[in-house]
Amino acid sequence: MTHKTISILGGTGKEGSGLALRWAKAGYHIIIGSRSLERAQQAAAEINSQLDIDTARGMDNESAARAGDFAVLTVPAEAQMATLEGLKSALAGKILVDATARVDAKDPKPPTGKASARMAQDLLGPEVRIVAAFQNVPAHALKKLDHELASDVMVCGDDPEARAEVVKLAEAAGMQAYEAGGLDNGIVIEGLTALIIAMNKRYKSKTGGIRVSGIVK
Amino acid sequence: MTHKTISILGGTGKEGSGLALRWAKAGYHIIIGSRSLERAQQAAAEINSQLDIDTARGMDNESAARAGDFAVLTVPAEAQMATLEGLKSALAGKILVDATARVDAKDPKPPTGKASARMAQDLLGPEVRIVAAFQNVPAHALKKLDHELASDVMVCGDDPEARAEVVKLAEAAGMQAYEAGGLDNGIVIEGLTALIIAMNKRYKSKTGGIRVSGIVK
Numbered sequence: 001m002t003h004k005t006i007s008i009l010g011g012t013g014k015e016g017s018g019l020a021l022r023w024a025k026a027g028y029h030i031i032i033g034s035r036s037l038e039r040a041q042q043a044a045a046e047i048n049s050q051l052d053i054d055t056a057r058g059m060d061n062e063s064a065a066r067a068g069d070f071a072v073l074t075v076p077a078e079a080q081m082a083t084l085e086g087l088k089s090a091l092a093g094k095i096l097v098d099a100t101a102r103v104d105a106k107d108p109k110p111p112t113g114k115a116s117a118r119m120a121q122d123l124l125g126p127e128v129r130i131v132a133a134f135q136n137v138p139a140h141a142l143k144k145l146d147h148e149l150a151s152d153v154m155v156c157g158d159d160p161e162a163r164a165e166v167v168k169l170a171e172a173a174g175m176q177a178y179e180a181g182g183l184d185n186g187i188v189i190e191g192l193t194a195l196i197i198a199m200n201k202r203y204k205s206k207t208g209g210i211r212v213s214g215i216v217k
Numbered sequence: 218m219t220h221k222t223i224s225i226l227g228g229t230g231k232e233g234s235g236l237a238l239r240w241a242k243a244g245y246h247i248i249i250g251s252r253s254l255e256r257a258q259q260a261a262a263e264i265n266s267q268l269d270i271d272t273a274r275g276m277d278n279e280s281a282a283r284a285g286d287f288a289v290l291t292v293p294a295e296a297q298m299a300t301l302e303g304l305k306s307a308l309a310g311k312i313l314v315d316a317t318a319r320v321d322a323k324d325p326k327p328p329t330g331k332a333s334a335r336m337a338q339d340l341l342g343p344e345v346r347i348v349a350a351f352q353n354v355p356a357h358a359l360k361k362l363d364h365e366l367a368s369d370v371m372v373c374g375d376d377p378e379a380r381a382e383v384v385k386l387a388e389a390a391g392m393q394a395y396e397a398g399g400l401d402n403g404i405v406i407e408g409l410t411a412l413i414i415a416m417n418k419r420y421k422s423k424t425g426g427i428r429v430s431g432i433v434k
Binding site (some may be wrong): 082108109110112113138150151154156178180181182184185187188189191192194195197198199200203204205207208209210211212213214215216217 | 240325327335351355367371373396398399401402404405406409411412414417419420422424425427428429431433434
């Protein structure tokens, strides 16, 4: 089986590096992208060391975007647009997974207006197939590789083939995933982050998540 | 144990009458409210007949709002504001549970702007404690009284005591329920309805729902 290459833009943070670790373990080739080449290479080296492999690499975000079959954006919400600017040609023809959730952990409120992923689509144009996913996967749980994640992934995008590909990526990372309609639906998953934070606070939990029920795939 | 009275405004529809049936079975006194007194009385008679009780009553919406300890609004989204107009004094001092979800089943999209429950709060003023809940409980499953519902309830409201009371109502109806932050969070649960419809369509299901995971109450 030839595995494809996944570039994680902003992949040095907890969520990006956690996803990268799980995908690397599943056999995908991983490129960690960062504004800082040095930090990207360091994060890749940690994955190689943890899994005893040598295929994970670190690059600046634009090189990572060019080199990957898929790109996954896991930067803080306030860095989303700045990170994507200038990546239009690097990402053309590819699937970009946008995990951005515009929810402030200290003052959690549902975002208003367009979905983050729709804003990315407006910026990057129709040549990039954008899918919203992984907005509220608990980052701390991703690195516990033997743990099943107690949180499902709803995958929103306008291109059915791209949605289906991202469902496969989520499954490869050990999550249950479901196609959940068009790109604009992504704002609901962003907003769920605010409710999960509120429930964690109310019930003194750190592991709140959402599961889909009643659907057989 | 003295049970309180729950008035279900717009209680002749599937969701309202399903909730009413479950609450009546749990021992609450039920008032079905409707624009049509005759249909309200008919719906109440069906509940009395099904459970072999005689405590469920039917009234016009305003009389129901005045007579209940709690009011629960389960009208179609387009009737929400018209139903609440004129109920400000009838509902003053009470808890109103708003189950409105502004999602068109034929063209499901997340709502934008304010949460429906926030619009209700703006209309009714601060004397009414509004809580958003039950927006995406599968109506068809409510009447299967021996079924555990495969869908949890996230309860959003600005008044902690009112949220806690509505969690108890949901539990009495056989659902797992969680306090999930302030009233504005209600828009996320409204929007989830669009994703559940999309998943049901994609996976040829009729029973899709959402569960909360990783939280111990």
